[in-house]
Amino acid sequence: MKLTFLGTGTSTGVPQLGCDCEVCTSDNPLDTRSRTSALVEKDGTYLLIDCGPDFxxxxxxxxxxxxxxMLMLTHQHxxxxxxxxxxxxxCTPQGFKVFCSKEVHDDIxxxxPYSFAEHPYPGVPHFEIHEVEQYKPFNFNGIEITPLRVIHGKxxxxxYRVGKNLAYLTDASELPAETIENLKGxxxxxxxxLRIEPHHSHMSLSESLEAIDLIKPRVAYLTHISHQLGLHNRVERRLPPNVHLAYDGLHIIIPD
Ligand SMILES: [Zn+2]
Ligand SMILES: [Zn+2]
Known part of the structure; x- marks a missing residue:
């Protein structure tokens, strides 16, 4: 299985408009981060996780x-x-397949609304929406996917756990014990x-490292990064050996 980080930035993107800090003005391409999203590939099936404004x-x-x-959505921001x-x-005539919670479905x-009109304008996108539930695995083209509960502020x-060996958690401020249990090892x-300082709805760097310490993956990649985390190269050097900053365009291979 392969994962491509399409975007690794927080909601404003990096550089942030109107900011001239050292990260936002860095000429290192690794310091440019579009909004967080990923593309997972297995045996020719491409799974999209989130679909932000930079898609x-x-x-x-x-x-x-x-x-x-297909698209699996983490939340409605x-x-x-x-x-x-x-x-x-x-979009096929049946609609592009989207997997999400009931709340996200309502938000779509x-x-x-023009996609759901009684007589939609020709050419608008059509979706086939599948509501899925936390900890209830579903199967897509032979790939088992489990939605995991993550707390984002309140x-x-x-x-999502995708297959046996990959988990993708974004916009977490807290992980329930059941999610940590599901992902151990x-x-x-x-x-x-997000950044060094605490934030009400996203983990800081030290909180993410604590979660990684509990889950003990072979390798961890950090995403949804703000300009306030600091320069890519400087932060990457200080991380534990099995933890890396993701960056836009990074491909990783996940063993089956
Ligand atoms: Zn976000
Ligand atoms: Zn969010």
Missing amino acids: YQQMLRNARSVAPS ADHMGGIDDLRPF RRRI MPIFG IDTLVINA
Whole structure:
């Protein structure tokens, strides 16, 4: 299985508009981060995790000729869903398959009501939405996917375990014990780390490292990063040997 980090930045993206800090003005491409999203590939099936406002440019840069087969959404914030209209080229008459919670489903209908009109304008995106529940695995083209409960500030959202060896947790401020139990000893863990200072709805770097310490993956990648975390190269050097900062365009291979 392969994962491509389409975007690794927090909701504002990095550089943040109007900011001239050392990260936002860095000429290292690893310090430019579009909104958080990932593309997972197994045996020719492409699974998209979140679809933010940078989706179109991310696909052009990383996967221009790829047609994702489905989208799984973590939650209904704009930085994770703002690009869903751009899924149009992949919509079949039955609709592009989306897996999400009931709350996210409701939000999709509010966000793009024109897709759900009785007589929609020709060419609008069509979705086949599957509501899924926490800790209840579902199967997509032979890949077992488990939605995991993640706490984002006060809101429960989903992380996803994909197959046996990959977990993708973004926008977590807290992980329930059941989620940690589910992931103990997993091979590859993707988890968010916003910045050094604490934040009400995202883990700080030290909180992410504590979660990694509990889960004990073989390797962990940090994503959903703010300009306030610091320069990529400087932060990466200080991380434990099995923890890395993800960056836009990074491909990783996850053993089966
Ligand atoms: Zn976010
Ligand atoms: Zn969020």
